[in-house]
Amino acid sequence: MDAATHHHTDEQLDKLLSKLLANSTPDGTCVIWLGAADPNGYGRIRWNGKAELVHRMAWLVKTGSLPAFNVLHSCANPPCWNGNHLFLGTQLDNVTDMHKKGRARKAFGEEASKAVLTIVQIQEIRVFLEKGYKYTEIGAKYGVCGESIRNIKTGRSWSHVR
Numbered sequence: 001m002d003a004a005t006h007h008h009t010d011e012q013l014d015k016l017l018s019k020l021l022a023n024s025t026p027d028g029t030c031v032i033w034l035g036a037a038d039p040n041g042y043g044r045i046r047w048n049g050k051a052e053l054v055h056r057m058a059w060l061v062k063t064g065s066l067p068a069f070n071v072l073h074s075c076a077n078p079p080c081w082n083g084n085h086l087f088l089g090t091q092l093d094n095v096t097d098m099h100k101k102g103r104a105r106k107a108f109g110e111e112a113s114k115a116v117l118t119i120v121q122i123q124e125i126r127v128f129l130e131k132g133y134k135y136t137e138i139g140a141k142y143g144v145c146g147e148s149i150r151n152i153k154t155g156r157s158w159s160h161v162r
Contacts, residue, residue: 030080041078054081062086070094076101116144122152122161129153 033043033054043054059071062083072094075085089097117125121142128138135146135153142149151157 029082030075030077030085031082032077033079033081037079043079043081054079055086057081058083059086059088072097076103116148117142117158119161122158125149125152 035054036044038044038053044051045054045057046052047057053071055073056066056071058081060066067088069088070091070093071086072089073080073085074087075082076097077085125138125142128141129149129152135149138149139146148157
């Protein structure tokens with residue numbers, strides 16, 4: 001594994017350690033980050049002028065190097081920085097681990113960030129499809145392309161709506 005060596009000063013280490021809480025979670029093993037965090041709960045810290053994930057910096061402190069690979073949590077607890085809970089993996093390993101631990105949630109339908117249509121509109125579109133309207137005609141009415149309407153008809157999208 002190719003790893004870039006990043007040197008840290010005692011002052012940086014003190015800053016990192018000052019934001020750590022040595023109290024344990026109920027299972028008595030996780031060490032929780034109390035500083036800034038991203039929206040997913042992963043700790044963030046400024047390190048050499050750059051925002052870094054705390055668990056990656058904990059890996060740096062533990063091993064002396066920062067890997068090109070992802071640093072993953074065996075505990076599935078984003079604010080945990082316990083070096084004994086960290087291991088290296090690829091992005092595929094990270095995604096697989098996330099699904100295995102039940103942390104993945106794929107938004108679909110109206111909850112998807114790029115959704116243009118609503119459930120009510122999908123139900124209306126299905127009526128137009130049953131009446132034989134062309135994909136492009138329906139798409140124009142709802143501000144989407146004919147391909148989107150075809151995907152609704154074939155079940156490639158919005159298959160959860162009946």
